[in-house]
Amino acid sequence: MSRNALTVYAPASMGNVGVGFDLLGAALAPVNGELLGDKVTISAAEQGIEFTQTGAWAHKLPSSAADNIVSQCATFFLSKQGIEQGVKLELEKNLPVGSGLGSSASSVVAALYALNCFFNSPYDQNALLQLMGEFEGKISGSVHYDNVAPSYLGGMQLMTDTPSSVCEAIPHFKDWYWVVSYSGVSLSTAKMRALLPEQQDMATTLDYGRRLSAFVHASYKGDPQMAIDVLKDVIAEPYRAAAIPGFVEARQALNELGMLTTGISGSGPTLFTITDSLAKAEQAKLWLDDHYLCQAGGFSHVCKIDEQGARAL
Incomplete structure (x- = not known):
């Protein structure tokens, strides 16, 4: 076991990335060098689990440690591994809850990555990712990996869900700027999912498959125009936009x-908008700051895709 305190950072993420409902996700890195994501610090304790939470959005979380997903991750991890050593965990909650930026995923990824590193990595990458998806699903209402996978692994991740692999990284366009803007409104993932129909018609299903496969093809081909032409959400956005x-x-x-x-980042209210011009990205950010932010705590960032994913600081 590591004897030194360890701090892990897990970046914010976009689920769906518009075109890939539940099957595509990307990690975010502001171009100004800021860290947009949650941090978890782990160290040894005499016994049991000591848990504290700080950060701009800590007041939005349950006050009881037993009800916090980070504390729950630790309880499960120690029990599953038969570890009697106590731990102290501090969550620095920097992502707003219900923002569409993978807030719960960031906390879960940071917590489980920190625990796994601290106790000499008993879980391999695929097993740890599956555990992350399970815990994040407790908050969002269902197990899906389009936030936890990019937050953990970085880049743009396509969910494959095969016996050997939960996801695979796909190329992304490195000259694209992703401007993300959180309005300040909190929207429950479960409630936003409830807006969607239980079934989609054949035409919509085929259009979704065509667009996602064409986007993946364009990503490998290095064809940004084709990627933009098909980057449209036909599954969720028609039902969520007005909400x-x-x-x-x-x-x-x-x-x-x-x-x-x-498009909509995850289930919203954060939106993303793309350009290959930094000047235009900054112009879009200014417009969003002036017109889209509507409550205290809202923010906008000009981002690139985060290549690293979760890492020790």
Whole structure:
């Protein structure tokens, strides 16, 4: 077991990435060098689990340690591994809850990555990822990996769910800027999922498959125009757009600014909008700061795809 305190950072992430509902995710890294994500610090304790939480959004979490997902991760991990050594965990909650930026996934990834490193990595990468998906599903309402996978592994991840692999990294366009804007409104993932129909018609299903496969093909081919042409959410956005305050108006305004495409990050209310021009990205950020942010705590960032994923600081 490591004797030294360890701090792990897990980046924010976009689920769905518009075109890949539940099957595509990407990690985010602000271009100004800020860390956009949660941190967990682990150290040895005399016995049991000591848990504290700090950070800008800690007040939105359950006050009881037993009800916090990070503490629950530790309880499970120690029990499963038969570890009697006590641990102290501190969660620095930097992502807003219900933001569409993989907030719960970031906490879970940071916690389990820290625990696994601290106790000499009893779980391999695939097993740890599966455990992350299970715990994140306790909060979002169902097990899916499009936030935990990129937050853990970095890059853009396609969910494959095969016996040997939960996901596979796919190429991404390195000259794209992803401007993300969180309005300040909190939207439950479970409630936003409840807006979707239980079944999709054949035409929509085929269109979804066509767009996702074409996007993956364009990513490998290095064809940004094809990727933009098909990067549209036909599964969730038609049902969620009106439920996100200001989204429809923002999408129209960003199109008029010349952004390549705009979509919902995860289940919202955070939106993403793409350009290959830093100047245009900054222009979009300014517009979003002035017109999309509607409650205290809202923010916008110009980002690239985070290549690293979770890491020790």
